[in-house]
Amino acid sequence: MNSTTITPTVTVPDAAAPALGDKDFAAPTGRASGVGTGGLEVSALDRGSRLEQMRAGTLGSIHSWELVTAVDGPGTRMTVFFAGCPLRCLYCHNPDTLKMKNGESVTSEELLHRIKRYKAVFNATGGGLTISGGEVLMQPAFAATILAGAKELGIHTTIDTSGFLGSACTDAMLENIDLVLLDVKSGNPETYKKVTGRELQPTLDFGRRLADKDVEIWIRFVLVPGLTDDPANIETIADYAASLSSVTRVEVLAFHQMGRDKWASLGMKYELEDTLPPTAEEVERVRDQFRARGLTVY
Template sequence: MGSVHSWELVTAVDGPGTRMTTFLAGCPLRCLYCHNPDTMSANRGVPVRAEDLLARIRRYRGVFLATKGGITLSGGEVLQQPAFAARILRGARAMGIHTAIDTSGFLGRNASDELLADVDLVLLDVKSGDPETYRRVTGRDLAPTLEFAHRLDALGIATWIRFVLVPGLTDDPANVALVADHAAGLGNVERVEVLPFHQMGQDKWAEIGMRYELADTRPPEADAVEAVREIFRSRSLLTY
């Protein structure tokens, strides 16, 4: 059984091709910019049996194969439910479906080598390069994410780094440069995605009665996003 918040079919996000992204409920981080704060609590999920989710995945197998897509387990934090995730990843692999996990890496130690052997792609959200900024953004430590990144590199698992650019919070060039340095120090990073902050999750914070600190923060200007991408490109990282 897993605690599942929701799922959706998406194209050109959360990995290649058309994907079924499943949002698992529960997350140990408290990102100030979280656009799915309703996934932070495991209690807001619905219990779902692994075989039922796999049956749903099977229905879309033809779409995944035709578009070179697959499944992405996201959240919340997928590695907060490692046994359930492992069942889904193994089952999808057995159907010949491409598998991805979208994770902060904070709970990377929960991922066994067996689980990771069934993962084709990791979308690793590196929320800041400077440990103090990371703590301000997430309430947690950066170190486990970096440890997990190096483990993925040692295992040769393809990884896309994702970084959310938030004006006044993560946009200090020194902070970005540290993320870029970490990414450039890995041999398995296929691309870096710079994601501009947006306000689309704002209402959800009020709905669940949590204080939202970024109400006055505006999305970054296009040239600021481009400048950040350039920091990654300057380290020969393929950047979107």
Template structure:
């Protein structure tokens, strides 16, 4: 949601992490029981959920934001999801009961459930249990991830995943580390593994003036996306170029965090379209 996914340049009618857990049961468990249930995947640390259309995958989707993320993205739209301890305990069976309530909507719109964050792969046992349960309900499943913890995604989990929204936040190690505080290599390995497993991918790239908009940087990200597609043609169904915005600035301030991009403007429509053309030049479908 991933620290990166909520950077969508979207109207206010679209979802924003932080809407809470209204209507969803939380588990009344002590710390030891909570940890035990999280190890088995029966319980997860959840920040919030939203029912949205045209965001986070096809159709109308129940997007669930899990707490905890190993990245520290400079433009993170959901800084309140970074610590797993700050989430609420939610049982997988209770979350799946809500998924079941929306099966009719999902079937009518081609939608389903999207697990986002934070970083969903911080809680792989919970994610795997929810994905398996959703598939048993006949519901389309999506993981929204940076891919940094892709090694946590077992082949069994990927077998239950219809789509991965993969954030490639920069094109080289130096810039990626500047943006996230982490290494790019695990994301690229995960992307190749998804292609090898035949999992469909939507690549996401956040365009930040002065940070990720350098032509060389854009070209490298486009090359990475094309390389994933080359492993198995048809894997990368689309690339979403997401213009940076300032919608998270107040949230960072409320949390007492320093927001380094407070003076960064959004990219122009022309600049954004020019970046999309770079991806199209690699033969990729781009939005």
């Protein structure tokens, strides 16, 4: 998940449990709050049992969760942050979500039990479940289990994804997803590679697949001065968003420095140390580029 200027209303769970895990499955991106897995029972398993259950979709590596209003989809939502991501975004707000080994082992039964507790809140606010990260599709079997379980409970479901691993999202999984927050980090392949270390095309392909399946999309774009703010880059993203029939909203999120201290605490080099947030005028200019395509923009 990404850098954002929206201020959420958050209900923080209990204190986080101690970290588990002994295998680096992958690595970065997300807006996890760092409140941990308090309130969730953490499973202490040997590595073999853990991997077997993860492949079966009954166990996941969870960084944290929170109840949040005004971000991550409509209404009040329980947002669950998965650990692990294939991208290495320069502006990653939560580098502590980069590796699966830094998450807690939580069973699907335990997580669905917690999700069910908030069904009345979801119903009252038009909210639901959002799975974020890290990257949701780093753990497709577990994500599929949670999404199917939430739908059985009658809960609105959302995933927040870069789309880079969109091929891991099966058609069956799409049947259980009501909304996708699709992070389009650049419209220019070279800039996308600079931002993330990966290729742009899988994201574009996943967005088109979502539109073909009529899955609602909110496009998210992080505006970083000197990195993603080139008007031609924005034009390309705006054209792409307008070409997707199921896009109902575009969110232009202003880069900020709130994650900088995490990079330092992890001993990681932060290349955007001297980058300033965009001005309100710059953000509005970009929003106008999207509005010019008839898109609803926030």
